[in-house]
Amino acid sequence: MIFRHVGRWLAYLLIFFFTSTILAVVAFKYIPVYYTPLMVLRCMEQIADGRTPKIDHQWVPLSQMSHNLPQAVVASEDNRFLEHHGFDTEEIARAYLESRRGGRERGASTISQQTAKNVFLWPGHSWVRKGFEAYFTVLIENIWGKERIMEVYLNSIEMGDGIYGVKAACRHSFDKDCGDVTKHEAALIAASLPAPLERDSKHPSGRMLNRAGKVVDLMGKIETMPWGRR
Numbered sequence: 001m002i003f004r005h006v007g008r009w010l011a012y013l014l015i016f017f018f019t020s021t022i023l024a025v026v027a028f029k030y031i032p033v034y035y036t037p038l039m040v041l042r043c044m045e046q047i048a049d050g051r052t053p054k055i056d057h058q059w060v061p062l063s064q065m066s067h068n069l070p071q072a073v074v075a076s077e078d079n080r081f082l083e084h085h086g087f088d089t090e091e092i093a094r095a096y097l098e099s100r101r102g103g104r105e106r107g108a109s110t111i112s113q114q115t116a117k118n119v120f121l122w123p124g125h126s127w128v129r130k131g132f133e134a135y136f137t138v139l140i141e142n143i144w145g146k147e148r149i150m151e152v153y154l155n156s157i158e159m160g161d162g163i164y165g166v167k168a169a170c171r172h173s174f175d176k177d178c179g180d181v182t183k184h185e186a187a188l189i190a191a192s193l194p195a196p197l198e199r200d201s202k203h204p205s206g207r208m209l210n211r212a213g214k215v216v217d218l219m220g221k222i223e224t225m226p227w228g229r230r
Contacts, residue, residue: 021120025139028119029148032059036156037122039164046162054162056172062151065178067228068186069166070150074225075218076190078111081150082223086112086141087134113137115153147227159189159196173202179229187215 034057043053062070074081080088088110095108109117116136121129140149159169166189170178174185181189185201191211192199199208 025143029144033156036118056162056168057164058167059155060167062227065228066181067230068183070225070227071219072186072190075222076215079222081111086137111153112149115149118156187212190215
């Protein structure tokens with residue numbers, strides 16, 4: 001009897017989980033993502049440090065962003081973005097082989113995976129979180145599509161202390177609208193993404209400038225992104 005009740009409640013929980021998560025993904029296909037779990041977490045950290053919570057974020061449609069921005073982040077973060085279905089198996093295999101050979105461990109997350117994590121999950125590296133990340137990645141790839149994934153990614157990514165999304169980042173770093181940034185400025189923003197709390201595109205280090213130059217070169221070698229203001 002006990003096992004029957006437990007099994008029934010587990011079934012209810014699974015039905016609730018799948019129904020609620022699918023509905024949430026469908027809703028965010030059309031509704032702007034104004035807040036993410038990471039924003040809330042960062043505010044809690046700021047309060048714990050005795051600081052005033054800060055969220056500098058404003059949603060902007062992809063059509064109002066410079067086409068240089070999606071081009072730069074794809075060149076820097078995920079150059080097979082238009083080809084894969086959420087997971088870059090080639091990059092995953094390469095990262096695995098490098099770690100087996102004693103090389104530096106590095107991530108192989110795609111823009112789709114990063115977007116799923118930013119919008120629906122918490123930061124971390126546990127297998128449980130990775131499992132949820134894979135689940136949400138499959139959902140957004142199939143429900144949102146590449147254009148919406150890119151739009152949400154560029155609007156939700158952390159780009160500095162309390163700074164989220166390209167609109168706030170472009171205003172902070174270059175004092176201009178995100179629809180007007182140059183190729184080099186977009187590359188500087190992309191170069192800051194692996195460590196946005198340590199790298200400042202407004203005051204780039206020599207190493208960051210070098211990375212931005214490589215991103216600009218890569219931008220000319222990958223397929224042109226079909227989105228953004230030209």
